[in-house]
Amino acid sequence: MSLSQFNIQYFRNIASAQLQPGSGLNLIYGQNGSGKTSILEAIYFLGMGRSFRSHLAQRVICNEQEQLTLFARLQVHDTQHKVGVRRFRNGDTDVKIDGEKIKRLSILAETLPIQLITPESFSLLFEGPKARRQFIDWGAFHSDPMFYPQWMNVRRVLKQRNQLLRDGVNYQQIAYWDREFVRYSEAVTAIRNHYVDSLNGLLKGIIREFLPQADIRVSFTRGWDSKTPLAELLEAQYSRDVVMGFTVSGPHKADLRLRVGNLPAQDALSRGQLKLLVCALRIAQGKLLKQQQDKDSIYLVDDLPSELDAKHRQLLLQQLSETGAQVFVTAIDPAAIADSLNTPPERIFRVEQGSVTVIE
Numbered sequence: 001m002s003l004s005q006f007n008i009q010y011f012r013n014i015a016s017a018q019l020q021p022g023s024g025l026n027l028i029y030g031q032n033g034s035g036k037t038s039i040l041e042a043i044y045f046l047g048m049g050r051s052f053r054s055h056l057a058q059r060v061i062c063n064e065q066e067q068l069t070l071f072a073r074l075q076v077h078d079t080q081h082k083v084g085v086r087r088f089r090n091g092d093t094d095v096k097i098d099g100e101k102i103k104r105l106s107i108l109a110e111t112l113p114i115q116l117i118t119p120e121s122f123s124l125l126f127e128g129p130k131a132r133r134q135f136i137d138w139g140a141f142h143s144d145p146m147f148y149p150q151w152m153n154v155r156r157v158l159k160q161r162n163q164l165l166r167d168g169v170n171y172q173q174i175a176y177w178d179r180e181f182v183r184y185s186e187a188v189t190a191i192r193n194h195y196v197d198s199l200n201g202l203l204k205g206i207i208r209e210f211l212p213q214a215d216i217r218v219s220f221t222r223g224w225d226s227k228t229p230l231a232e233l234l235e236a237q238y239s240r241d242v243v244m245g246f247t248v249s250g251p252h253k254a255d256l257r258l259r260v261g262n263l264p265a266q267d268a269l270s271r272g273q274l275k276l277l278v279c280a281l282r283i284a285q286g287k288l289l290k291q292q293q294d295k296d297s298i299y300l301v302d303d304l305p306s307e308l309d310a311k312h313r314q315l316l317l318q319q320l321s322e323t324g325a326q327v328f329v330t331a332i333d334p335a336a337i338a339d340s341l342n343t344p345p346e347r348i349f350r351v352e353q354g355s356v357t358v359i360e
């Protein structure tokens, strides 16, 4: 799967751009502030319906414009799809796939699996469990169609339960919700657990290439004590949950543990090594999706050269190209990428003050 055409209108500093990306490696280069990251952000916005840089979608609309429009032709095996996203300043979003309006953004995410690697990707490793849980859930979402509805059930019941806790109702009134919560939580946990197991198989090989010296172990923690059934725990922790005003244990606390020997990965690895570990995780996810669903991901790698030496830049580009996926990488200096490749990028784009030109 790849974008064969990508049109941007009024996204950040890009008033208008039409790109015909190659199905392999695409290099986007330009000075600071030229708009390189904005192109990646626009592709991400097309696939996810939101930005990875701002929670406020209005911020990505070009100043003094009322709306942004993104349009892509998507080549999936022998079929071409048209995907369009329009975002208005008042917060409304229109999404069309093959001319038909869609309501749920999850359909967009299903159509366009996107893997993002930015200089801030380290947050996957240290900024609390949320980013790590999102990482697991990206894979669970794409690998099992039951994940999303079950996870929505967990969130719905959890919200209800937390409200009852804050209302201070007695345990009998909560017990009904707990039975529901346990049922959905176990379904979600089984899918996540299975997913991390499958991922680990692929991850080992990639980590061996990137970080051959480090004894890295990746494991899944489900969000509650591994020896106690959730139903028992919820009942036992009821009084504490009332005091806290929310449910302390459950799949909303699941996590991915990344350890090097006996230490958390972030305490044992350098910044460059952490970046490689995040890349290994993302590449393994993309490869697993390809194996399980015959679906390609699109890789967006912002500022690829930063924090990597020439040898590791080369290794990363090689691993990315082995996925067979469409890859967009940005760099300030194109030589930093070109020098690490045996063959030139399939397409090179130069960005200057929001205007994009293709370099032959």
Ligand SMILES: Nc1ncnc2c1ncn2[C@@H]1O[C@H](COP(=O)(O)OP(=O)(O)OP(=O)(O)O)[C@@H](O)[C@H]1O
Pocket: 011, 012, 013, 014, 030, 031, 032, 033, 034, 035, 036, 037, 038, 039, 059, 060, 061, 062, 063, 332
């Ligand atoms: N809503 C907006 N409307 C117009 N311009 C904007 C908007 N939001 C951001 N910009 C500008 O767009 C430019 C593009 O920034 P972007 O982060 O894409 O550049 P970059 O090439 O990735 O830079 P760097 O190499 O520093 O990361 C910035 O100069 C920014 O001030």
